[in-house]
Amino acid sequence: xxxxxxxxxxxxxxxxxxxxxxxxxxxxxxxxxxxxxxxxxxxxxxxxxxxxxxxxxxxxxxxxxxxxxxxxxxxxxxxxxxxxxxxxxxxxxxxxxxxxxxxxxxxxxxxxxxxxxxxxxxxxxxxxxxxxxxxxxxxxxxxxxxxxxxxxxxxxxxxxxxxxxxxxxxxxxxxxxxxxxxxxxxxxxxxxxxxxxxxxxxxxxxxxxxxxxxxxxxxxxxxxxxxxxxxxxxxxxxxxxxxxxxxxxxxxxxxxxxxxxxxxxxxxxxxxxxxxxxxxxxxxxxxxxxxxxxxxxxxxxxxxxxxxxxxxxxxxxxxxxxxxxxxxxxxxxxxxxxxxxxxxxxxxxxxxxxxxxxxxxxxxxxxxxxxxxxxxxxxxxxxxxxxxxxxxxxxxxxxxxxxxxx
Numbered sequence: 001x002x003x004x005x006x007x008x009x010x011x012x013x014x015x016x017x018x019x020x021x022x023x024x025x026x027x028x029x030x031x032x033x034x035x036x037x038x039x040x041x042x043x044x045x046x047x048x049x050x051x052x053x054x055x056x057x058x059x060x061x062x063x064x065x066x067x068x069x070x071x072x073x074x075x076x077x078x079x080x081x082x083x084x085x086x087x088x089x090x091x092x093x094x095x096x097x098x099x100x101x102x103x104x105x106x107x108x109x110x111x112x113x114x115x116x117x118x119x120x121x122x123x124x125x126x127x128x129x130x131x132x133x134x135x136x137x138x139x140x141x142x143x144x145x146x147x148x149x150x151x152x153x154x155x156x157x158x159x160x161x162x163x164x165x166x167x168x169x170x171x172x173x174x175x176x177x178x179x180x181x182x183x184x185x186x187x188x189x190x191x192x193x194x195x196x197x198x199x200x201x202x203x204x205x206x207x208x209x210x211x212x213x214x215x216x217x218x219x220x221x222x223x224x225x226x227x228x229x230x231x232x233x234x235x236x237x238x239x240x241x242x243x244x245x246x247x248x249x250x251x252x253x254x255x256x257x258x259x260x261x262x263x264x265x266x267x268x269x270x271x272x273x274x275x276x277x278x279x280x281x282x283x284x285x286x287x288x289x290x291x292x293x294x295x296x297x298x299x300x301x302x303x304x305x306x307x308x309x310x311x312x313x314x315x316x317x318x319x320x321x322x323x324x325x326x327x328x329x330x331x332x333x334x335x336x337x338x339x340x341x342x343x344x345x346x347x348x349x350x351x352x353x354x355x356x357x358x359x360x361x362x363x364x365x366x367x368x369x370x371x372x373x374x375x376x377x378x379x380x381x382x383x384x385x386x387x388x389x390x391x392x393x394x395x396x397x398x399x400x401x402x403x404x405x406x
Contacts, residue, residue: 035094038081046074075099115347122341125334131341136306141332150342152308153323156223157349159312160302160319161292163227164234168287172238173280177268179239180246191243197236205232206297214301221303223312226319229297234287241286245279246272281357288353293346295321320346 050070054060060069078098082091124145125131131149139148175194179187209229213219249272257267273280303316304326318326320342327339 034085035082038078039098042074042078042081045077046070049073049077071102115344118340118344118347122337122339122344125337125341126344131338132345135308137308139306141330141335143334145334145337148338150320150323150338150345152305153318153320153342154345154349155308155310156226156302156312156317157292157319157321157346159310160223160227160230160298160317161288163224163312164231164291165284165288167228167231168234168238168291169284172235172283172287173242173273175239176242176246176283177272179243181264181268181272194236194239194243198240200233200236202233202294203296203300205229206300208232209297210300220314221301221316222314223302223309223317226298226302226317227312229301230291230294233294233297234291237290238283238287241283242276242280245276245283248279249275285354285357289350292350292353293321295319295325298322299325320349 047070050066050073053069054066060066075095075098079091079095082094086094119126128145128149130146132154133151134147134149135152136148136150175190179191206229209225209232213225213228214221219225253271253275254267257271258264262270298319299322302318302322304318304322305316306318309315309317324339324342324346327335327342330336330339
């Protein structure tokens, strides 16, 4: 294309546009049939090589060693097969994907085995209704499974963990807010103490409550003492997990709240805590999972009883972990079945608490419930009415189905 120059005898030629070649993106996450064939081939080759190594070449023995060597050979063989057709980044991505997924599958298989094994060993006691409605006060070691149950342990566990949560939730969340919002030397000291208490042995927490609450104050062993001991174990875990969650709240949200005129603690209450609500629920669940399975603090502070004691402030009170500990020590098959069934009930109780916490705190920031949506609509209508009245409107109007604010 030519352009005319102001001078009639000169023509200007526009330079040709450069040709750009679009860069082809390498997709490392695409799964093809060749990848599946490589996985299967690497697995078969690893099993064959391990079998030859264990039976022909070396005097190796043991199931664990066989599995470990087979896994290492599988990863190496898969990397070698993939490198024949793919460049280095894709090979590394494939190997990392296989390692991560295999570790996740191993953990899931271990968890499933634990649950199924516990339920299988307690299968004879779990279907009986009396197992949940009776205690062991009238059931001896030789009594059949149709007599006796773990009602006393279920009540004790619920009351003790409730006492611990009443103590831990306000203290733990308040301390976590202090650590994240008030930096300084004292907060660093508190964080160091909390991190040190995270590794505190459970028997030490039980001895501390036993020495201070039972011996020094002259109180008897009870569910309250066990709840205090459990709270000592739960508190550092809740504080540390909640502190990490609160520190992940974007600073822009806090700055926007402060820029609008809100104070620091109003920002914490209306911005920081609602944003980190699901993470805080997870922190409480982590602490509850640690405390609900403790045995030694309960043994030192609550004692043991085969009868139902619904009063946590007086008399010995047993929990599910302590009942499992006592029942599985018996040589009688019925007592062992009761112990594994009690462990299965404990697992179900932890799962129930986890689901409850997810329902209460799992809604993400900004997601409102139907009731909150209705309240927001009513508040918006009231604001419209107030603004129209302030501007001197002759007849302020309201949206349908809303009354004038009083």
